[in-house]
Amino acid sequence: MQSPLFTDFYQLTMMSGYLEAGKDKQNSVFELFFRKIPQQGGYCLLSGLEPALEYLENLQFSAEEIEYLASLKLFNQAFLDQLKGFRFRGNVWAIPEGTVVMPHQPLMRIEASLPEAQLVESALLNIVNFNTLIATKAARVVQAAGADSQVLEFGMRRAQGPDGAMSASRAAFIGGCAATSNSLAGMRYGIPVRGTQAHSWIMSFASELESFRAYAHRYPDSALLLVDTYDTLGSGVPNAIQVARELREKGHKLAGIRLDSGDLAQLSISARQMFDEAGFPEVRIVASNDLDEFLVESLRAQGARIDTWGIGTQLVTSKQEPALGGVYKLVSIEESGGWRPCMKISSNPGKATSPGVKQVYRGLSQDGFVGDVIAMASEAAPEGNCSIHDPLFVTPHRLEATHFEPLLEKVMEGGKRTRPAPALTEIRQRGLDQLSKLPVGSLRLHHPASYPSGLSDELYELRRKLLLSARG
Amino acid sequence: MQSPLFTDFYQLTMMSGYLEAGKDKQNSVFELFFRKIPQQGGYCLLSGLEPALEYLENLQFSAEEIEYLASLKLFNQAFLDQLKGFRFRGNVWAIPEGTVVMPHQPLMRIEASLPEAQLVESALLNIVNFNTLIATKAARVVQAAGADSQVLEFGMRRAQGPDGAMSASRAAFIGGCAATSNSLAGMRYGIPVRGTQAHSWIMSFASELESFRAYAHRYPDSALLLVDTYDTLGSGVPNAIQVARELREKGHKLAGIRLDSGDLAQLSISARQMFDEAGFPEVRIVASNDLDEFLVESLRAQGARIDTWGIGTQLVTSKQEPALGGVYKLVSIEESGGWRPCMKISSNPGKATSPGVKQVYRGLSQDGFVGDVIAMASEAAPEGNCSIHDPLFVTPHRLEATHFEPLLEKVMEGGKRTRPAPALTEIRQRGLDQLSKLPVGSLRLHHPASYPSGLSDELYELRRKLLLSARG
Numbered sequence: 001m002q003s004p005l006f007t008d009f010y011q012l013t014m015m016s017g018y019l020e021a022g023k024d025k026q027n028s029v030f031e032l033f034f035r036k037i038p039q040q041g042g043y044c045l046l047s048g049l050e051p052a053l054e055y056l057e058n059l060q061f062s063a064e065e066i067e068y069l070a071s072l073k074l075f076n077q078a079f080l081d082q083l084k085g086f087r088f089r090g091n092v093w094a095i096p097e098g099t100v101v102m103p104h105q106p107l108m109r110i111e112a113s114l115p116e117a118q119l120v121e122s123a124l125l126n127i128v129n130f131n132t133l134i135a136t137k138a139a140r141v142v143q144a145a146g147a148d149s150q151v152l153e154f155g156m157r158r159a160q161g162p163d164g165a166m167s168a169s170r171a172a173f174i175g176g177c178a179a180t181s182n183s184l185a186g187m188r189y190g191i192p193v194r195g196t197q198a199h200s201w202i203m204s205f206a207s208e209l210e211s212f213r214a215y216a217h218r219y220p221d222s223a224l225l226l227v228d229t230y231d232t233l234g235s236g237v238p239n240a241i242q243v244a245r246e247l248r249e250k251g252h253k254l255a256g257i258r259l260d261s262g263d264l265a266q267l268s269i270s271a272r273q274m275f276d277e278a279g280f281p282e283v284r285i286v287a288s289n290d291l292d293e294f295l296v297e298s299l300r301a302q303g304a305r306i307d308t309w310g311i312g313t314q315l316v317t318s319k320q321e322p323a324l325g326g327v328y329k330l331v332s333i334e335e336s337g338g339w340r341p342c343m344k345i346s347s348n349p350g351k352a353t354s355p356g357v358k359q360v361y362r363g364l365s366q367d368g369f370v371g372d373v374i375a376m377a378s379e380a381a382p383e384g385n386c387s388i389h390d391p392l393f394v395t396p397h398r399l400e401a402t403h404f405e406p407l408l409e410k411v412m413e414g415g416k417r418t419r420p421a422p423a424l425t426e427i428r429q430r431g432l433d434q435l436s437k438l439p440v441g442s443l444r445l446h447h448p449a450s451y452p453s454g455l456s457d458e459l460y461e462l463r464r465k466l467l468l469s470a471r472g
Numbered sequence: 473m474q475s476p477l478f479t480d481f482y483q484l485t486m487m488s489g490y491l492e493a494g495k496d497k498q499n500s501v502f503e504l505f506f507r508k509i510p511q512q513g514g515y516c517l518l519s520g521l522e523p524a525l526e527y528l529e530n531l532q533f534s535a536e537e538i539e540y541l542a543s544l545k546l547f548n549q550a551f552l553d554q555l556k557g558f559r560f561r562g563n564v565w566a567i568p569e570g571t572v573v574m575p576h577q578p579l580m581r582i583e584a585s586l587p588e589a590q591l592v593e594s595a596l597l598n599i600v601n602f603n604t605l606i607a608t609k610a611a612r613v614v615q616a617a618g619a620d621s622q623v624l625e626f627g628m629r630r631a632q633g634p635d636g637a638m639s640a641s642r643a644a645f646i647g648g649c650a651a652t653s654n655s656l657a658g659m660r661y662g663i664p665v666r667g668t669q670a671h672s673w674i675m676s677f678a679s680e681l682e683s684f685r686a687y688a689h690r691y692p693d694s695a696l697l698l699v700d701t702y703d704t705l706g707s708g709v710p711n712a713i714q715v716a717r718e719l720r721e722k723g724h725k726l727a728g729i730r731l732d733s734g735d736l737a738q739l740s741i742s743a744r745q746m747f748d749e750a751g752f753p754e755v756r757i758v759a760s761n762d763l764d765e766f767l768v769e770s771l772r773a774q775g776a777r778i779d780t781w782g783i784g785t786q787l788v789t790s791k792q793e794p795a796l797g798g799v800y801k802l803v804s805i806e807e808s809g810g811w812r813p814c815m816k817i818s819s820n821p822g823k824a825t826s827p828g829v830k831q832v833y834r835g836l837s838q839d840g841f842v843g844d845v846i847a848m849a850s851e852a853a854p855e856g857n858c859s860i861h862d863p864l865f866v867t868p869h870r871l872e873a874t875h876f877e878p879l880l881e882k883v884m885e886g887g888k889r890t891r892p893a894p895a896l897t898e899i900r901q902r903g904l905d906q907l908s909k910l911p912v913g914s915l916r917l918h919h920p921a922s923y924p925s926g927l928s929d930e931l932y933e934l935r936r937k938l939l940l941s942a943r944g
Contacts (some may be wrong), residue, residue, distance in 0.1 A: 002721070004658040006637070010629060010667030012655060013691065017669075021686040023676065032670070068659040074694070112677055121670075125629035126637055133632075156480060157597035158795040162606075163635030165478070165598055183484060184477040186539040195482030197489075198593075200502070200802040203814045204495065204586055214493040219485065222546070230817055230942070261820060313795045322794035323630040323785045330672040342675045347700055348733060 004086065005068070007122040012069065015115040019337025023114055024082070027334040029357050030117045031106035032124060037320040037351070038133060043438055045139045045182055045431050046107055047171045048131030049097040050421045052124050053412060056088045059120070061127075065257065084412075088116050092412035095360065097422075098174055098430035099407060100438055101132075102453040105360045105374055106392075107326075109408060116451050117431050121328045130164075130170040133324040134316065137293075138175025139435060141311055143443055144293040150178040150308045152194050154288060155316030168316035176435075177311075189424055196224035196258045196286060196310075208235055212243045220252035224286055227257045227271070237271045241278045257285035258310070264289065265302040272305035286310055292319070293445055314406040329353045338407050341462065345470045349392055354455060359408050363401030368437030371399040371452030372407075376459050381406060388454030391463060474526075476533050476558065477540070480593040487587040488551040494585065495586055498552070499806040501829050502589045503578035510793040512604060514920025515910055516904050517611045520578055520603030522893045524596050525884060526561045531592070560588050563675075565883035566732070567698045567832065569894075570646055570902035571608075571879060572910055574925040575796055576863075577832045577846055579604075579798070581880060586805075591660060593800045603643040607689045609765075610647025611907060613783055616765040618772065622780045624652040624666050626760060628789030637808050640788035646900050648907075649783075654773040655839065661896055666780075668696035668730045668758060675701065688715045692724035696758055699729045699743070709743045713750045716871065718889040723828065728756030730782070737774040741747055758782055764791070764919055801825045809894035819940045826927060831880050835873030841908030843871040844879075845922030849932050853878060859925030863935060869924050 018024045037044055038433065061083045065154045069075055069083070090112025101107055107128060110117045138153070145151050153172040159165035169185030179192040185192035197215055204209035208230055227236025237257065244254035259267050264287045275283045287299070288310030296309055313319055330342045331353070341356035357377040363370045363386075373388050380405040385398040410418055441449030453461065490496045509516055533555045541547055541555070562584025579600060582589045610625070617623050625644040631637035642656030651664040658665035669687055677683035680702055688695045697715065699708025709729065716726035731739050736759045747755045759771070760782030768781055785791055802814045803825070813828035829849040835842045835858075842900055845860050853876040859868040882890055913921030928936065 004655050005659055006628075006634060006666055007655055008653040009655045009658070010653065010669055014673050017673070017687050017690040018676075019688040026676070028676065032876035033861055038793070065659065067654075072665070074691070092877055118672065121672075122629050124633070126634060129630055130633045132635065148634050154480070156478075157594050158601055158797065159598055160636040160789065160794065161602045161639035162478060162595070162598060164602065164632040166635075167633035179481040181482065183481045183541075184475050184765045187477055188538065189612070193481040193484055193863055194482055194546070197482055197486055198590070199816055200500075200590065200593075201486050202502065203802050203816065204490075204498070204805055206807075209543055215486075218492040219546070245498055261818060261823065264658040315795070317632065317789075317794040319794055322632065322789040325630065325785070330675050333676055338846070342677065345672055346733060351733065368751075375507070390480075 001060050003065065004059050004119060005065050007119055011118050011121060011248060013074070014118050016075050016456045018114045018118070019079050019082060025319070026111065028114045028330060029332040030110045030116050030121070030328055031331050031358065032108040032128060032326060032328045033104055033106050034324055034326040034378065035103050036320060036325060037103060038136065038324055040134040041136065041140060041443035042444060042451060043100045043136070044132055045049035046095055046099045046101045046132050047097050047135035047174045048128040049108070049411070051131065052127045053417055053421070054388070055123055055127065056092065056120060056412065057415065057417060058354040059086070059088045059150060061086055064223070070144040087415055088120060089415040090116050090412070091410065091414065093408040094411045095407045096409065096430065097435065098427040100434040102451055104451065105372065106356065106358050106408065107356065112120050125328055127325050129160070129326040130167055132326070133318045134171035135175040135431065137315055137318040137402065138172040138177050139431065140293040140445065141296060141309070141315060142176035143204055143435065143446060144296040145309050148467055149306060152178065152179050152181065152308060152310050153177045154316055154354045155309040155326070158313040159316040166315065168438065170424070173424060173429055174317055176432055188457060191424070197226050199229050202226060202229040206385045209239045209242060212239050213246070216243045216247055216254065220247055220250065222255050224256045224258050225254070226260060228259060228261045232262055232267050233270055233274070237274050239296050241274065241330065243278065244278070244280050244283060247435060254280065254283050256307070257284040258410070260288050263303040264297050264306065268305045269303060280444055280466055284308055288312065290314060297445060317463065329369070331355060332357050341466070343463065343466055345467065352467065353467050354391065358457065358459065359406050361404040362407055363399045363404050365400070365402050367440065369451070370401045372400065373404065374454065374459060375454050376462070380458060387457055389450060389457070389460040390454050399452060474530050475537065476591060477537050479591055480712050482924055483590050483593060486590050488584045490549050490590070491551050491554060493540060496789045498586050500584065500586045500802060501804040502582045502593070502800055503803050503830065504580040504600060504798060505576055505798045506798040507575050508797060508932070509575060509795055510608065513608065513612060513924060514914035514916060515572045515574070515608070515907070516695070516796070517647055517671055518567055518571045518604050519564065519569050519607035520644045521566050521580070521883070524580070524599045525564065525602065525889055527595055527599065528564065528592060528884065529887065531558070531560045531887065534689070539637045549689070549843045559887055560584065560592060561887040562588050562884070563882065563886065564882040566883045566900060567879045568881065569735060569900065570906065572720055574843070574844060574923055576826065577844065577925065578830045578893060580762055581829065582673040592914055597800055601796040601798040602639055604798070605790045606640045606643035607647040607903065608710050609787055610644040610649050610788040610816040611903065612765040612917065613650035613768060613781070613787060615907065616768040616772070616917060617781050621778060622647065624651050624780060624782050625787055626653045626654065626782040627784040628654045628724050630785035631788040637788065638700040641895070644787055645896060646903055648900065648904055650716050661675050663896070669698050671698065671701050674698060677763040679869060682715065684711050684715045685718070688726065689717055692722065696726050696730050697726070698732060699730060700733045703736055704739050705742055705746070706729065709746050713746065713752065716750070717754050726752065728758055728779070730758040730760060732760050736778065737771050737776040738823055740777045741775060760784065769917060803827060804829050813938070815935065815938055817939065824939065826863065826931060827938050828931065830931065831878050833876040834879055835876050836869045837872070839924070840911065843874045845871065845876065846912050846926065846931060847928035848934070851928060851930055853880050859929055860924060861932040862926050863932070869926060
């Protein structure tokens with residue numbers, strides 16, 4: 001959706017207002033963050049940065065777009081003329097894609113003139129919110145599946161629109177999925193593609209056995225047979241075993257079967273036993289049917305013998321909680337006397353923001369991540385141990401780290417990337433590495449341990465001072 | 473996402489399999505339907521047909537796409553060569569967009585060769601599932617808001633990806649929304665665009681009053697002022713009244729204010745009173761803040777004085793239930809001896825499909841819709857009263873109608889549309905008309921009356937016969 005009109009209309013009316021008020025050159029800093037981890041989880045896995053940068057880099061108004069705005073009879077010519085030369089020329093700092101992130105941490109920082117920073121808000125939120133939502137969901141499913149089984153993303157038919165499917169395939173791969181069923185995502189992003197067969201294939205033949213044979217003939221070394229069209233254990237699995245024998249005689253191997261209905265725990269255990277007894281321990285069992293991380297965890301606890309999980313709707317829509325509530329807030333503005341830190345005061349204390357330009361320092365020890373400090377960007381990294389503050393609580397928390405690393409990097413300078421986009425496999429690997437360093441309690445699906453993340457002494461004090469002066 | 477690769481990978485492996493098995497010219501009929509209305513609602517409002525037809529009409533493989541498939545080393549040259557000339561050349565029957573539809577009714581019927589019908593499954597499901605989900609959600613919100621207030625769709629920042637936002641804007645308009653905040657949807661679909669202002673606008677000025685004045689100066693007849701940045705009733709509304717006075721002196725009118733936090737019932741009542749007492753009864757009150765149809769209904773019941781509802785996340789993601797589970801099933805296949813009706817048998821009775829090619833006849837009386845008959849396409853419309861059957865229950869239901877109208881129309885013949893796409897406003901009007909004819913009990917949000925829809929005697933008998941013979 002590479003169009004500057006892919007934005008909330010008020011961004012355009014405000015841009016025109018900034019011009020009229022002589023504020024169109026005024027510099028500002030906005031930060032993008034979220035307040036709550038979806039599904040009461042223990043972490044989010046950041047995704048969407050590279051698509052966001054691509055959007056920023058290519059932003060310009062076409063003649064048709066300016067004509068459309070003119071047709072609304074709301075904007076004056078001076079503004080429409082200015083749009084012709086519009087580009088995003090700001091600086092961007094961001095946490096790399098595939099990083100574990102926590103509430104209230106600035107994920108992206110936009111340093112730009114007010115109109116530029118304002119125009120891009122809606123698209124940046126759209127991209128980062130959805131990609132992070134799905135990468136996080138995928139990571140949860142992959143963690144639940146464990147290292148000895150694979151997760152495939154099969155969701156496009158129930159995704160929220162075509163791009164809902166495309167973005168979801170990319171983000172699910174970053175979250176650790178092994179492959180997608182979405183062929184276009186395969187081509188565009190280089191994600192491995194996988195698929196089995198549909199009930200319609202089986203039903204289009206006179207018999208199930210005939211349909212299995214035809215498929216195995218075409219794919220003698222990669223056929224995954226769908227065994228639940230008529231009777232999973234009564235006909236599907238026996239017919240698949242028959243085809244496995246025929247393939248073996250010709251020097252080939254049946255790749256596997258797919259279970260798509262019924263009691264997946266019981267059926268997979270029985271099917272595994274039938275294949276093992278028939279001498280086919282290598283035939284893999286794929287399971288699908290509206291699965292999510294909780295069902296995967298439960299099926300494993302029940303001893304299900306499932307090698308590969310096909311996860312669709314629940315993954316690509318993050319069905320239990322289908323939106324990440326990321327926001328984009330003005331944190332500092334340049335005035336004649338210098339920069340003024342801004343914060344949104346709110347009658348709801350949880351909605352008040354933290355003022356000023358920020359950096360996140362992640363504390364590390366030999367065991368991995370120990371906690372994060374949200375600090376003023378002007379602060380140096382803490383040396384060794386330090387305190388962090390929950391903005392709403394009085395008592396600070398003590399972090400004991402061997403050292404701290406800054407998470408935000410400058411990724412765009414004057415509207416140009418500072419480095420090429422990393423490969424998707426690299427981003428995916430980063431995600432897997434990051435999760436392996438998170439305290440194991442924070443990976444739990446149920447009542448995860450809260451990972452320590454809070455404000456530095458300095459930021460906490462500034463926030464308190466501004467809040468009190470606003471209310472005084 | 474106009475690409476034939478926007479499909480589940482197994483469609484491509486099956487297509488290649490059909491070619492190998494000599495079944496690539498075999499004719500088939502597939503039907504698209506859903507089993508369950510989201511959120512235990514009383515109806516769905518069908519949407520997505522026109523985007524689906526556009527997709528079908530333009531389907532072809534590019535050289536790059538065929539090259540990508542070749543690179544997977546899974547397909548043979550005969551298949552890849554065949555793809556070069558691929559077009560969708562089938563017939564399509566469908567219920568028009570903006571029609572009220574019920575579970576198990578065929579929404580689209582695809583008559584095409586097996587490979588053609590198979591390839592398009594994933595994209596058709598993706599499009600119809602999501603568009604129908606959102607049009608239905610929008611209709612629920614619009615019904616809750618009542619005829620005397622307006623609903624605006626404000627969701628793009630939390631939508632599921634860029635197209636999640638674009639499709640949602642279109643479907644929300646079909647569902648009865650008055651406008652969108654998504655400027656690109658405004659340009660592309662001709663939907664009215666609307667917007668107010670953001671907190672960042674207010675915060676970028678030295679004072680709230682100054683920020684209101686600057687905005688009103690630029691938009692003297694259309695300014696909607698956001699009044700909750702500091703203190704809604706203490707500063708926001710008084711400052712807005714001040715600006716309303718200044719505008720009036722210059723012969724202009726303040727359009728309205730927006731409430732975005734706090735107790736919307738209480739705040740809107742107080743703000744209304746303050747504006748009325750100051751002599752500004754025409755200033756409109758817009759409310760937003762994670763609203764859905766239940767909150768709208770509740771706020772109205774509490775006497776909230778809200779003229780316009782800005783609905784975002786909850787609408788564009790259908791947050792309570794973010795996926796419609798539409799499916800696409802083979803219902804008939806041509807064999808040497810003629811057509812064979814197909815049905816999916818399932819150990820779960822609710823998942824078994826109904827066999828054969830179908831039509832839906834809607835029964836009407838003077839009061840509106842009385843119930844629907846899902847019949848064999850070969851059956852004539854019932855004349856007057858008739859019986860319908862729930863596939864799982866024994867006792868039929870009696871429909872008393874003055875006459876019946878078929879819902880499915882032939883919309884594509886040999887891959888070409890039979891008529892041009894209707895205007896979006898026409899589709900939207902159809903939706904509003906349809907909802908006005910639905911029994912009022914089916915419009916309820918809580919425990920809606922179940923609208924009668926079931927199988928004709930003939931279809932019920934065929935289904936029973938096939939089920940028994942499959943199990944015998």
